Amino acid sequence: MQKLGEHALNIAAQLGADYADLRIIEQERQTIVTKGQVVSELDSGTSLGIGIRVLVKGGWGFASTQQLSRSAIEAAVKRAFTVAKASACCVNPAIGLAPEPVYDATWVSPHLVDPFSVSLEEKIGILLEAAKIMNAVKGVTLTTGFMSFIRDEKLFMSSSGSRIKQTFIRSGCGIEAYAANADDQQRRSYPKSNGQHELAGWELILRLDLKKEAQRVAEEAVALLSADICPRTAATVVLEPSQLGLQVHESMGHPAELDRALGQEINFAGASFLTPDKLNKLQYGAGIVNLVADATTPGAIGSFAFDDEGVQAQNVHLVKDGTFTGYLSSRDTASLIGLERSGGMMRAESCHFAPIIRMTNISLLPGDAGSLEDIIADTEDGIYMATNYSWSIDQLRYNFQFSTEIGWEIKNGKRKRMLKNCSYGGITPQFWNSCDAIGGRQDYMLSGEPNCGKGQPMQTMWTGHGAPPARFRNVNVGIAHKG
Amino acid sequence: MLTEAKARQIIDTALTHAQGKCSGCEVTLESSDIATSRFANNSMTQNQAPERTSIAVRVLKNGRQARLTSDDLAPKSITRLLDEALAASQILAKDPGLLPLLSGHKKTAAQPNRLDRKTASLSAEARADAVAEIIKIASSRGLSAAGVVASGSEYTAIGNSKGLFVSHRQSHAQCSVTMRAGDATGWSKAHHIRFADLDCAGLAERAADKAAANVNPVEIKPGRYTVILEPSAVLDLLAYIFADFGATSQIDKLSCFQDKLGKKVLGSNINIVDDVHHPFQAGIPFDGEGLPRQSVSLVKNGVFTDMVYGRRAAAKLKRKSTGHGLAEPNSSGEMPMNLIVGGGDVSLEEMIASSKKAILLTRVWYVRNVDPLSKIVTGMTRDGTFLVEDGAVKSAVKNLRFNQSLIEMLNSVVALGPSLRTAGEEGFPAVVPPMKVENFNFASTTTF
Numbered sequence: 001m002q003k004l005g006e007h008a009l010n011i012a013a014q015l016g017a018d019y020a021d022l023r024i025i026e027q028e029r030q031t032i033v034t035k036g037q038v039v040s041e042l043d044s045g046t047s048l049g050i051g052i053r054v055l056v057k058g059g060w061g062f063a064s065t066q067q068l069s070r071s072a073i074e075a076a077v078k079r080a081f082t083v084a085k086a087s088a089c090c091v092n093p094a095i096g097l098a099p100e101p102v103y104d105a106t107w108v109s110p111h112l113v114d115p116f117s118v119s120l121e122e123k124i125g126i127l128l129e130a131a132k133i134m135n136a137v138k139g140v141t142l143t144t145g146f147m148s149f150i151r152d153e154k155l156f157m158s159s160s161g162s163r164i165k166q167t168f169i170r171s172g173c174g175i176e177a178y179a180a181n182a183d184d185q186q187r188r189s190y191p192k193s194n195g196q197h198e199l200a201g202w203e204l205i206l207r208l209d210l211k212k213e214a215q216r217v218a219e220e221a222v223a224l225l226s227a228d229i230c231p232r233t234a235a236t237v238v239l240e241p242s243q244l245g246l247q248v249h250e251s252m253g254h255p256a257e258l259d260r261a262l263g264q265e266i267n268f269a270g271a272s273f274l275t276p277d278k279l280n281k282l283q284y285g286a287g288i289v290n291l292v293a294d295a296t297t298p299g300a301i302g303s304f305a306f307d308d309e310g311v312q313a314q315n316v317h318l319v320k321d322g323t324f325t326g327y328l329s330s331r332d333t334a335s336l337i338g339l340e341r342s343g344g345m346m347r348a349e350s351c352h353f354a355p356i357i358r359m360t361n362i363s364l365l366p367g368d369a370g371s372l373e374d375i376i377a378d379t380e381d382g383i384y385m386a387t388n389y390s391w392s393i394d395q396l397r398y399n400f401q402f403s404t405e406i407g408w409e410i411k412n413g414k415r416k417r418m419l420k421n422c423s424y425g426g427i428t429p430q431f432w433n434s435c436d437a438i439g440g441r442q443d444y445m446l447s448g449e450p451n452c453g454k455g456q457p458m459q460t461m462w463t464g465h466g467a468p469p470a471r472f473r474n475v476n477v478g479i480a481h482k483g
Numbered sequence: 484m485l486t487e488a489k490a491r492q493i494i495d496t497a498l499t500h501a502q503g504k505c506s507g508c509e510v511t512l513e514s515s516d517i518a519t520s521r522f523a524n525n526s527m528t529q530n531q532a533p534e535r536t537s538i539a540v541r542v543l544k545n546g547r548q549a550r551l552t553s554d555d556l557a558p559k560s561i562t563r564l565l566d567e568a569l570a571a572s573q574i575l576a577k578d579p580g581l582l583p584l585l586s587g588h589k590k591t592a593a594q595p596n597r598l599d600r601k602t603a604s605l606s607a608e609a610r611a612d613a614v615a616e617i618i619k620i621a622s623s624r625g626l627s628a629a630g631v632v633a634s635g636s637e638y639t640a641i642g643n644s645k646g647l648f649v650s651h652r653q654s655h656a657q658c659s660v661t662m663r664a665g666d667a668t669g670w671s672k673a674h675h676i677r678f679a680d681l682d683c684a685g686l687a688e689r690a691a692d693k694a695a696a697n698v699n700p701v702e703i704k705p706g707r708y709t710v711i712l713e714p715s716a717v718l719d720l721l722a723y724i725f726a727d728f729g730a731t732s733q734i735d736k737l738s739c740f741q742d743k744l745g746k747k748v749l750g751s752n753i754n755i756v757d758d759v760h761h762p763f764q765a766g767i768p769f770d771g772e773g774l775p776r777q778s779v780s781l782v783k784n785g786v787f788t789d790m791v792y793g794r795r796a797a798a799k800l801k802r803k804s805t806g807h808g809l810a811e812p813n814s815s816g817e818m819p820m821n822l823i824v825g826g827g828d829v830s831l832e833e834m835i836a837s838s839k840k841a842i843l844l845t846r847v848w849y850v851r852n853v854d855p856l857s858k859i860v861t862g863m864t865r866d867g868t869f870l871v872e873d874g875a876v877k878s879a880v881k882n883l884r885f886n887q888s889l890i891e892m893l894n895s896v897v898a899l900g901p902s903l904r905t906a907g908e909e910g911f912p913a914v915v916p917p918m919k920v921e922n923f924n925f926a927s928t929t930t931f
Contacts, residue, residue: 033814038578041813043552045539045553046553048554049535059527062530063532076534080532082606089611090527090618121574178735178736180856184856185856263524265523352535353531356529390861392851392861394865395865398929399882399928403853425927456659457517480859480886
């Protein structure tokens with residue numbers, strides 16, 4: 001493969017490209033979906049291709065092909081060069097790149113058991129066992145389950161001289177139970193909505209033990225049908241880690257993307273209220289709030305050794321002691337605002353997309369408020385909300401609204417009645433400034449989200465979000481539903 | 484881009500290898516070479532020209548099926564993929580709902596010609612010229628432009644061991660523009676078969692007009708208002724109800740129209756049809772198994788008249804498939820993909836002129852389901868939200884969050900405009916009208 005890459009870079013140089021990089025990616029994937037007691041989807045497959053990006057007179061061009069003959073690669077490089085030349089007619093200012101050292105490296109994501117070495121029978125068996133337990137619960141109307149596994153072998157090469165081989169093993173799984181009657185429909189998920197996804201092997205599936213949680217998930221779905229509705233009021237809210245992880249994703253991860261902050265994504269994904277004039281000035285959250293973009297977290301789905309433009313993985317503070325201090329950046333956006341170096345956040349969905357700035361693992365650092373039960377014990381009156389159901393935020397990332405699958409009333413430090421149709425909303429900086437308790441490591445969870453959409457054409461990406469449970473004061477709750 | 488001759492050759496390779504090994508084999512090929520030029524801040528930011536073809540093979544054997552995918556089209560790789568699918572299928576339990584493959588059928592309707600060769604082969608320079616024109620308009624008005632200009636084509640072919648072969652090639656032209664005047668933005672978008680139909684300059688002017696009108700927004704109190712929804716806003720809201728017209732959503736008890744077939748569920752002025760052959764439509768005229776898509780009346784004068792059916796759900800409910808099935812096997816069953824929402828004769832201008840007080844919405848954003856049965860969705864207004872008073876647009880307003888039942892909304896439509904081919908960002912392009920709706924529920928406001 002490296003010889004083909006050298007061939008592509010040589011052609012780019014012959015054509016007169018000022019810079020070129022490429023990714024050759026070989027992917028193996030498997031997805032199993034169950035619905036009720038049957039396997040409703042079974043898909044496994046492979047792909048192989050090359051994506052090449054060239055910079056010509058300050059304009060980017062990108063092309064890809066899955067044909068790895070020398071002639072097909074030559075045609076793809078020429079196509080990339082042609083579109084870059086066309087771009088150069090409309091660039092102002094010309095694109096520049098923040099400096100980055102040259103690397104010659106090999107990296108394999110940490111995993112214990114290759115998930116592709118485990119038999120399909122064993123995988124299906126686990127899902128159907130969990131389904132059987134859920135389906136036996138009276139009142140359950142539909143159950144689903146899934147497992148997904150991906151192996152990416154990625155070779156990055158650049159005209160600067162970097163040669164980087166990375167192997168990614170991603171695994172994920174989850175189950176859902178639905179209960180419905182004529183007036184209502186409720187859902188419970190485990191381990192979180194959309195399942196859990198990690199940079200890990202088969203050991204993740206064994207650790208999550210779907211069968212063990214199946215009964216509880218199904219019973220909670222049925223119980224929700226007769227639960228009280230979340231009241232509409234201003235309340236103290238305690239958020240479960242996976243829900244808080246998505247809150248971090250939407251209200252910190254996306255607004256800290258420098259391409260958005262510079263207006264480059266405004267036509268679709270949106271812009272950001274975190275404009276460069278606010279860097280190191282804005283009180284984004286309370287003093288106990290610390291948020292990082294850490295691509296070096298072992299096992300987290302957004303980790304890597306090098307991003308898709310060959311920048312080494314980093315841990316960047318986005319919010320330090322409540323103050324907005326950093327961006328997710330790329331070599332070209334870093335250059336635009338005078339950063340010394342890219343934060344290393346460029347990734348592409350596959351070899352058929354040019355990389356764009358993506359979240360790595362955007363995480364809320366643990367605080368000193370102890371476990372979830374410690375926070376609840378310390379809360380006189382509030383609502384504990386768990387597992388995301390619905391999420392929405394405005395295009396500058398101020399006004400957000402989330403719904404959760406389930407909630408519980410908190411009274412005098414104790415978890416009381418179950419609540420359904422829980423929702424909360426607010427304005428991002430006000431919300432994060434109302435945070436007065438952040439849990440410790442005890443209940444910290446590194447959530448993996450498999451479906452973050454951004455770019456045109458839209459690319460989906462894996463992003464990680466670490467969070468402990470945390471408490472927020474005076475939050476508008478019960479706003480999404482009637483009642 | 485895959486040619487039909489090459490597609491037939493690849494399919495034949497797989498079917499020949501499958502002979503005698505299984506009771507049925509289906510091959511699906513999908514190919515795309517859509518190129519996208521992106522710009523922002525009056526400058527080109529990205530320019531992509533990918534080419535991609537994928538193959539999926541589905542095998543049926545001993546009452547079981549499996550489907551595997553690849554993008555390696557070499558004969559040796561295709562036969563290996565097929566062998567792996569055969570092995571995988573035998574690990575699964577018997578599928579009691581499994582149907583035999585479709586036989587080759589005669590064409591039941593004239594196939595739409597949706598290929599414009601000029602658009603399919605449009606050069607990067609031509610897209611750059613369109614971008615330059617948009618930037619020129621922005622600069623001349625002191626604005627900043629962002630957006631995309633895209634062109635190319637897509638091809639789909641399905642062949643199976645019972646003699647079926649269907650294929651469809653379609654060109655793709657898309658332009659969307661956001662104009663920015665300080666914090667104020669305006670947006671417009673179009674998606675057509677022919678690049679010549681896009682009118683990129685017209686879209687730029689429209690977005691610029693919106694941005695110019697969107698300055699100095701006033702804050703209004705959340706609450707229930709009459710709204711005037713431009714077609715893109717209508718499309719991106721209704722994108723969240725279309726799946727509820729699938730038969731499988733009824734079987735799974737997930738539809739907001741559960742057990743309401745034949746009953747009046749929406750206002751008498753609401754008519755919804757799925758029709759791939761409509762002159763304003765685009766898309767593939769057959770479903771995931773190669774069955775021709777039929778025109779289906781989903782709502783007539785507010786009555787839930789019919790659903791779309793894939794073959795599996797149709798067999799379960801003792802109906803005939805309408806040709807809307809997704810590729811087998813799948814969990815969701817079917818989907819209407821070519822919606823036509825019936826319009827009226829009240830223009831957008833007349834809706835504004837006849838309003839004492841209303842909110843005019845250019846588009847909505849980040850729409851998500853909140854309550855599946857009452858079909859409450861949430862989302863934000865974006866890129867041009869205006870207060871209408873005494874028959875005229877009075878000012879821009881700060882964007883608002885809505886929590887709105889789509890069922891209630893479609894029971895509160897008081898005026899409909901002409902239906903147009905419309906592009907949004909939440910679902911497929913469709914043919915929808917502008918609407919004037921009473922009692923639309925805004926829950927909160929934002930800062931801009």
